[in-house]
Amino acid sequence: MLHFDSDYMEGAHPAIIERLAATNLDQTSGYGTDEVCERARQRIREACACPEAAVYFLVGGTQANAAVADQILRPWEGIVSATTGHITAHEAGAVEACGRKTLPLPQHDGKLDAAEVRAYCEAYWADENREHIVAPGAVYISHPTEYGTVYSLVELEALSQVCRDFGMRLFMDGARLGYGLAAVGADVALPDIARLCDAFYIGGTKVGALCGEAVVFTKPGLDDHFFTLMKKRGALLAKGRFLGLQFDVLFEEEDGGLRYENAGRHAVALAQRLAEGFRAKGYDLHLDSPTNQQFVVLDDDAKARLAEHASFGFWELAPDGRTVVRFATSWATRPEAVDELLALL
Amino acid sequence: MLHFDSDYMEGAHPAIIERLAATNLDQTSGYGTDEVCERARQRIREACACPEAAVYFLVGGTQANAAVADQILRPWEGIVSATTGHITAHEAGAVEACGRKTLPLPQHDGKLDAAEVRAYCEAYWADENREHIVAPGAVYISHPTEYGTVYSLVELEALSQVCRDFGMRLFMDGARLGYGLAAVGADVALPDIARLCDAFYIGGTKVGALCGEAVVFTKPGLDDHFFTLMKKRGALLAKGRFLGLQFDVLFEEEDGGLRYENAGRHAVALAQRLAEGFRAKGYDLHLDSPTNQQFVVLDDDAKARLAEHASFGFWELAPDGRTVVRFATSWATRPEAVDELLALL
Amino acid sequence: MLHFDSDYMEGAHPAIIERLAATNLDQTSGYGTDEVCERARQRIREACACPEAAVYFLVGGTQANAAVADQILRPWEGIVSATTGHITAHEAGAVEACGRKTLPLPQHDGKLDAAEVRAYCEAYWADENREHIVAPGAVYISHPTEYGTVYSLVELEALSQVCRDFGMRLFMDGARLGYGLAAVGADVALPDIARLCDAFYIGGTKVGALCGEAVVFTKPGLDDHFFTLMKKRGALLAKGRFLGLQFDVLFEEEDGGLRYENAGRHAVALAQRLAEGFRAKGYDLHLDSPTNQQFVVLDDDAKARLAEHASFGFWELAPDGRTVVRFATSWATRPEAVDELLALL
Amino acid sequence: MLHFDSDYMEGAHPAIIERLAATNLDQTSGYGTDEVCERARQRIREACACPEAAVYFLVGGTQANAAVADQILRPWEGIVSATTGHITAHEAGAVEACGRKTLPLPQHDGKLDAAEVRAYCEAYWADENREHIVAPGAVYISHPTEYGTVYSLVELEALSQVCRDFGMRLFMDGARLGYGLAAVGADVALPDIARLCDAFYIGGTKVGALCGEAVVFTKPGLDDHFFTLMKKRGALLAKGRFLGLQFDVLFEEEDGGLRYENAGRHAVALAQRLAEGFRAKGYDLHLDSPTNQQFVVLDDDAKARLAEHASFGFWELAPDGRTVVRFATSWATRPEAVDELLALL
Known part of the structure; x- marks a missing residue:
């Protein structure tokens, strides 16, 4: 058959298994405070050309989506998503379980249209009763989307601009980011994503890790007390170095590329x-x-x-x-x- | 030094690392539906002498505590805990983040006293205004406790009896259960725990796994839709077999014992x-x-x-x-x- | 001008103000346990031809919507609503603040189409990955809708049948129910609503009361511990008789009608x-x-x-x-x- | 008998009933935006000698407590309360239903001891693992307490100072404030409360109103988007003028006093x-x-x-x-x- x-049917990239074996009895501090995690963070900052980025390692995608949404939204805000966005369609209400509302807009091959997001925001801000309504506070996109499609640089810039114009944060779910970076015709690289998004994550689970997603906050302050939020959401791993190690390995050079x-x-x-x-x-x-x-x-x-x-x-x-x-x-x-x-x- | x-400073039991390497490219279905997880479940059911137990693999202790508390409490109930219980003292409010209240009672070397729990429940049920109050719906104990102490069989039976008498569920946090089973003078074995508790978990993270806790529901029906709750709480691992594998290895016989x-x-x-x-x-x-x-x-x-x-x-x-x-x-x-x-x- | x-620009029906004045110094027990509330409940049960109905008095519509949704949904379920439904469009995320998801479907003059609800449910139950998705557990309708339209008896029966067929509860937001009962061509009366819905509320705020909504659960057991849920959601009025009195007055006969x-x-x-x-x-x-x-x-x-x-x-x-x-x-x-x-x- | x-066994102060009758058919805008509410707010600001205070009218005490706690806490914070504090002991977990944790400390005749609060905060800030713990972000006191006792000015100043020293907000539940202001030997007046607390409420329900609590935020910015939070928590009354009217009447001079x-x-x-x-x-x-x-x-x-x-x-x-x-x-x-x-x- x-x-x-x-x-996500196999285990992990063989280099990860090797590294796990080689470092198994090393002793490190817990909860991501160790040097393996720090080295992985540094590699990711470099790959993103974003030296000030704050990087956290979470275990899975739904967890990362809910934790980030909870972190970046203010109490009166919700998060815009395509109707097919994983966050609103396939995560058992994880965002809502944090008391947050997803705000669905039409999908086009799985993608949001920047002009439609803009129109939605304009309508919100023009509404004199908007204080009765959940404010659009962030925009969620998946890249690649649930249909395997990717945003072009022009499309991503347009979405980012809408977010800038309406004081929203842009969050990219990169559960399959490795496949998006390698997409046919792709013109969006990690530094573009770091520049245009406020938060995103680099998916490990589906791209060679046993588990693990590297959440990147690109703007200072946006990750304030995120460590405690991770703990509160059950997303803080005791042996954090296990996640750091996997990204450390995945972001090493090999055969002329990461x-x-x-x-x-x-x-x-x-x-x-x-x-x-x-x-x-x-x-x-x-x-x-x-x-x-x-x-x-x-x-x-x-x-x-x-x-x-x-x-x-x-x-x-x-x-x-x-x-x-x-x-x-x-x-x-x-x-x-x-x-x-x-x-x- | x-x-x-x-x-939780080292990696995993060497046998786990070996098994990971040996099975790395096997292809399995996701989310714990694979045969490795099923084998681990079967081993746990046998070790607990509880053939009807429902077993789920979660990633970490705080996550397991919050998910189980959320699962076993009804909307008007809270969960009794010693003041030093991890669930109320050291988990950043994870239970409260599920909208649930922890009900702290005095600790004695980290343990709850069954008579005090009974008195608390009697006071609740005698209160004619109890519908204004959070009902005691479950009792949380850690075994070993946060102070390394363990419940004796007599103590555990007494707590279980209080729970039976007041329609509460008994939940044991076994983040360090392996050390409790091996405690000096211990007279509580896995089958006792399965018999006396409604839910408990077998801690992997602190007892030889890279991560992972095996949540066991011992009574039919108590785990109704727990799979979806795990998803909703970000506690469902895509490559579930990675957790199952670790418990499969840990619950194998070696040198005359598991x-x-x-x-x-x-x-x-x-x-x-x-x-x-x-x-x-x-x-x-x-x-x-x-x-x-x-x-x-x-x-x-x-x-x-x-x-x-x-x-x-x-x-x-x-x-x-x-x-x-x-x-x-x-x-x-x-x-x-x-x-x-x-x-x- | x-x-x-x-x-909701004026105060209350003059008969309410008179009754308030006449009974002002009566002493009653609190929280809706008084005889005024009981009399109002009895009047409502009679008007609904539903002697076993459980009736609770809440203060406002958003509060009633969120409390009922929270009450009637099981943990893995969400509530279907037209995209224009007040519950999803204009209540600042009150349902989501309870950790619940609204499931928007297209609106037709503000109404849900029973066939579309059925198709949605069929798709859910046909999906082998449905345990990753929020289940449709209830259907929310407003009657009259946010556009002033009403359901015909045939339409309401069709929706009720879909709910029966898929184990869902049907909840009617009757914030303006008085205007719906009196609608041109209306063929839906209170006994129909009580028969076809599992829960609904009779809006007072917009139909002659200073404030107040009478929530009616028509099926035994559905209101289990709703009193405590009201308290938990800040929806329990100390001087409950103030709400009961208003419905007592509004459901009295005057000039050949209530x-x-x-x-x-x-x-x-x-x-x-x-x-x-x-x-x-x-x-x-x-x-x-x-x-x-x-x-x-x-x-x-x-x-x-x-x-x-x-x-x-x-x-x-x-x-x-x-x-x-x-x-x-x-x-x-x-x-x-x-x-x-x-x-x- | x-x-x-x-x-809270009777209706309302007769002057309130009279005013209700006299103004019943006046037409006003909704949700507290009317001039009656504005006049009541102005009276309260004057009584508190706090011209910049932001005043909101909510319906009941539990609702006010939960809404204010939710408003003034940051995501990683909880609220300190005496073990007998209404917020933790008798409100069915309303604060926890907002995802917030109450942090109980010993009570002394129903009161918190400032030195004990200080010690608690010192221990929190000295704990190098504090990011795993809910931070003390606010202090809840009731005045009068659940035992009818009141804080002296010296005690209130001490608590306020602890809050200043540790960056916490001080919140007073004044469900019975009228009786506290009139307490035998009382030396705490409304301007003291406004000066020393960040938020408090003036209880109407138990002191002459049919229902209603006037929440006062004394520091600019603390009420940011509180209107929407009220809506989200089901605490926004459509006919807001009904609450404003009651406080307007209660804060009028009569017989040489309010x-x-x-x-x-x-x-x-x-x-x-x-x-x-x-x-x-x-x-x-x-x-x-x-x-x-x-x-x-x-x-x-x-x-x-x-x-x-x-x-x-x-x-x-x-x-x-x-x-x-x-x-x-x-x-x-x-x-x-x-x-x-x-x-x-």
């Missing part, structure tokens, strides 16, 4: 090969994804046939009654597995 | 040697701890002298102005380190 | 006369409202001209750039005021 | 007469209360005998097995009722 269900970048490139290349293969065999793709997730539209027969030899994710029903399914590659996907899958078509 | 600051038990025995034996050494040199111990944490009362001179060669934890000021400090051993403590520490006295 | 801003019903009829009749007047003068109405709120589309000139002599509420921008404004009548509106307003057109 | 159960002060004096004088009467007949008082609540220790016989002709409140069991009961007078208590009660002894 070939598995393309998700990008391991994190290389992992992204590997997965994207295989996903694109997969997409081309599907197209060549006459299959319809739900949309044009430049990253590691590919959404294919299958009729019931094709779905059943493929499911005998491969596993993949159900996504949604297409309007015509067929099914949209997801094939995900990862840093760990073997090229042979892609070939074998394509041979099945 | 000798480090006795805490029991690895988890052996790890506990190792640490307790060294801690007891440490305590005897301190006593032999004329030092005062704050209380009689039968587990891996030892609380020594030091005057400023002794503290400064020791601190040159060893690190340990500040605990609290003693009434006479001296300082109570904590020395913690763990599964990873080297016997030589204990000898070297004692030689410094 | 003529005031049509809202239906005062509450008569108040509704008065306002609706005047609003309809207003609507006819606007139409007769060539004004566009935004939609056909059968209740006490009328939404008129004005260009800037007309708006400015009218605003010199009358006050009304801004509602929203129409797609063509004109403005939708609201004129509200109430139990207290003088017929002469309507005539004077129409004379201004 | 003579009723001394509580100070009505609010006169109401307090009336109740305290009668309560003192009651206390003297009890003492003269050989009854034990639980403590020396200078306000309108008197706590008498009764054996079962005396309690049963009195209960035939008078109602009063159960308070707590005395250590010797007798019962502490409460007799409360109010602005509405008739002197004859006191005489009749004393005649029963």
